[in-house]
Amino acid sequence: MSIVSVRDLTVQMGGRTILRDVNLDLRPREALAVIGPNGAGKSTLLKAIMGMVPHRGRVALDRRPLSELSPRQVGRIIALVPQPSEGRPPVTPLELAILSRYPWQGSFDGVGCQEMALIRSALEAVDLWELRDVPMGSLSGGEAQRALIAAALAQDTRCLVLDEPTASLDYRHQCEVLRLLLDLRSRGEDRGMIMATHDVNLALRWATRVVALREGRVVLDRSPEDLGPEELSSVFQVRFRRISDPQGGCIMPQELML
Numbered sequence: 001m002s003i004v005s006v007r008d009l010t011v012q013m014g015g016r017t018i019l020r021d022v023n024l025d026l027r028p029r030e031a032l033a034v035i036g037p038n039g040a041g042k043s044t045l046l047k048a049i050m051g052m053v054p055h056r057g058r059v060a061l062d063r064r065p066l067s068e069l070s071p072r073q074v075g076r077i078i079a080l081v082p083q084p085s086e087g088r089p090p091v092t093p094l095e096l097a098i099l100s101r102y103p104w105q106g107s108f109d110g111v112g113c114q115e116m117a118l119i120r121s122a123l124e125a126v127d128l129w130e131l132r133d134v135p136m137g138s139l140s141g142g143e144a145q146r147a148l149i150a151a152a153l154a155q156d157t158r159c160l161v162l163d164e165p166t167a168s169l170d171y172r173h174q175c176e177v178l179r180l181l182l183d184l185r186s187r188g189e190d191r192g193m194i195m196a197t198h199d200v201n202l203a204l205r206w207a208t209r210v211v212a213l214r215e216g217r218v219v220l221d222r223s224p225e226d227l228g229p230e231e232l233s234s235v236f237q238v239r240f241r242r243i244s245d246p247q248g249g250c251i252m253p254q255e256l257m258l
């Protein structure tokens with residue numbers, strides 16, 4: 001059963017068609033990477049799935065039409081990890097994780113022992129428990145990214161949506177976030193994850209499926225093993241090459257090679 005089902009999704013904004021007839025399914029245990037050039041519609045697709053932009057077509061979460069779900073119900077199924085560059089809320093990682101419990105709380109509920117245990121395990125999963133009381137504004141980029149992931153984990157949803165989780169991170173922090181995402185993927189829980197990224201090697205390393213958008217359309221939907229330089233060249237309109245090494249390999253635009 002799909003956690004997220006998108007059928008004939010079309011989004012128009014500012015008099016332009018941003019997404020056209022997009023079809024997509026996310027099943028439990030799938031890690032779906034959405035790649036594509038600037039302006040292809042990746043973030044808009046994530047927003048449409050979260051019910052944050054008006055659209056035509058059908059989006060269903062856990063088989064229930066998005067249009068019939070309240071924001072609180074959506075928040076029980078799907079959690080968004082935004083880019084830290086979109087602004088840091090004036091709270092600590094602990095407070096952010098507590099706030100993320102909102103979809104599950106009644107009007108007069110405080111945070112009980114069970115919820116606190118969940119919040120603690122989310123902060124520990126991203127190795128941020130020690131920094132739980134440091135204001136978000138004082139954290140490094142990697143720490144802030146991990147705090148956003150912890151808040152999404154504390155929300156305890158079946159689906160995580162990540163918008164460019166490694167953008168603006170240095171290499172060490174990119175590796176940290178990749179390790180965390182690989183760990184989440186391999187835990188064998190029934191969670192599904194969708195990540196928009198510019199980093200094709202991150203997509204190939206982490207995803208169980210890769211979808212490419214170009215000018216608002218899905219131009220490719222396949223497993224990472226079936227994606228090579230030729231396919232990426234046609235998506236990004238630059239020539240890609242594969243670099244192989246006994247330790248592994250990667251795919252790079254030829255013009256960026258030394």
Ligand SMILES: Nc1ncnc2c1ncn2[C@@H]1O[C@H](COP(=O)(O)OP(=O)(O)OP(=O)(O)O)[C@@H](O)[C@H]1O
Pocket residue numbers: 013014016018036037038039040041042043044045
């Ligand atoms: N609110 C809006 N009104 C009008 N146009 C918009 C709006 N939001 C996004 N767009 C346009 O939609 C297109 C797709 O934007 P989107 O941010 O989804 O692309 P993206 O693939 O995530 O791009 P990038 O890789 O640069 O982040 C862009 O041309 C953008 O200018």
